[in-house]
Amino acid sequence: MAIMELTKILRFSAAHRLASAAFSPAENRRQYGACARTHGHNYALEATVRGVVDAEGMVMDAAALEQAMRTAVVDLVDHREVRLVDEQEAQSGAREDTAVPYPFNTAEELVRLATDQRLCRYDVAAVVYNRTARLEGKVSDEADRRRAEKLALEAGALRVDDRLLLDPATGDAGRC
Amino acid sequence: MTGHTVAVTRRFTFSAAHRYGRPEWSDAENRARFGAVAAIHGHTYTLEVTLRGPIDPVTGMVVDLEELKAVVGETVLARFDHAFINDDPAFPPGVLPTTENLVRVVWDLLVAKLGAERLAGLRLWEDPTLYVDYRGEA
Numbered sequence: 001m002a003i004m005e006l007t008k009i010l011r012f013s014a015a016h017r018l019a020s021a022a023f024s025p026a027e028n029r030r031q032y033g034a035c036a037r038t039h040g041h042n043y044a045l046e047a048t049v050r051g052v053v054d055a056e057g058m059v060m061d062a063a064a065l066e067q068a069m070r071t072a073v074v075d076l077v078d079h080r081e082v083r084l085v086d087e088q089e090a091q092s093g094a095r096e097d098t099a100v101p102y103p104f105n106t107a108e109e110l111v112r113l114a115t116d117q118r119l120c121r122y123d124v125a126a127v128v129y130n131r132t133a134r135l136e137g138k139v140s141d142e143a144d145r146r147r148a149e150k151l152a153l154e155a156g157a158l159r160v161d162d163r164l165l166l167d168p169a170t171g172d173a174g175r176c
Numbered sequence: 177m178t179g180h181t182v183a184v185t186r187r188f189t190f191s192a193a194h195r196y197g198r199p200e201w202s203d204a205e206n207r208a209r210f211g212a213v214a215a216i217h218g219h220t221y222t223l224e225v226t227l228r229g230p231i232d233p234v235t236g237m238v239v240d241l242e243e244l245k246a247v248v249g250e251t252v253l254a255r256f257d258h259a260f261i262n263d264d265p266a267f268p269p270g271v272l273p274t275t276e277n278l279v280r281v282v283w284d285l286l287v288a289k290l291g292a293e294r295l296a297g298l299r300l301w302e303d304p305t306l307y308v309d310y311r312g313e314a
Contacts, residue, residue, distance in 0.1 A: 057277040
């Protein structure tokens with residue numbers, strides 16, 4: 001069995017600033033320095049999948065990996081300002097230049113957006129507003145429900161809004 | 177300086193053409209499944225060869241890079257540089273010339289010359305955005 005890792009790299013550009021709502025403007029300048037001003041970076045997102053090479057000679061179809069990275073991350077943040085928005089503003093679509101609906105701001109938190117895709121193993125979609133993850137989809141039993149909630153919390157959500165349906169016919173394979 | 181195990185990586189490049197397609201499918205079916213890569217196209221591949229071992233107390237080297245260049249040149253570059261990968265005997269009809277399959281062929285060629293105790297890993301880049309890591313059979 002040949003096990004190997006396939007890595008795809010995509011680049012995107014986004015703007016952000018580091019500022020906590022708990023601080024005054026002066027405190028934010030002191031805490032975060034130049035990062036408290038709106039500025040931008042060229043980011044590189046590297047996604048690695050690991051597994052057995054299948055009969056087609058692939059760990060995963062590289063085109064499907066690229067599409068997943070674009071849908072889950074790059075299309076949401078490329079040439080946008082990444083900042084906190086509330087659900088009302090996100091749904092109004094008023095700020096097309098702002099990355100919505102993701103409330104995270106630092107590089108580490110952007111990476112968590114990609115790891116949310118682990119949820120698709122349970123056929124669960126996660127939408128995050130103000131750090132509340134709304135989980136929608138089907139799971140086969142209570143254990144899967146708890147696993148999906150745990151993954152959402154590990155991915156950075158503070159609270160989980162569970163709208164999952166129990167369906168014993170739903171397999172563990174989910175959509176991925 | 178003895179007793180230290182060090183990994184040394186050298187990078188090589190070669191240019192080759194390939195296409196994805198199943199022989200039992202029509203051109204239209206292959207285009208539907210594989211998209212643009214069903215047409216003959218080419219890449220400049222980058223092959224990173226990593227060898228691991230103790231530092232030789234006399235030469236101060238883990239591996240003689242001239243030896244490594246000769247081995248990779250004779251076994252890999254002579255075979256795949258400016259070649260059509262689909263015509264290679266390792267890729268008969270039905271074996272897709274994916275980066276995954278190509279790195280396995282390259283591994284088998286190099287491990288026969290360099291030894292499994294020295295060859296620590298291969299990273300094969302198809303282009304600057306896509307690579308495969310392989311460290312031999314588990």
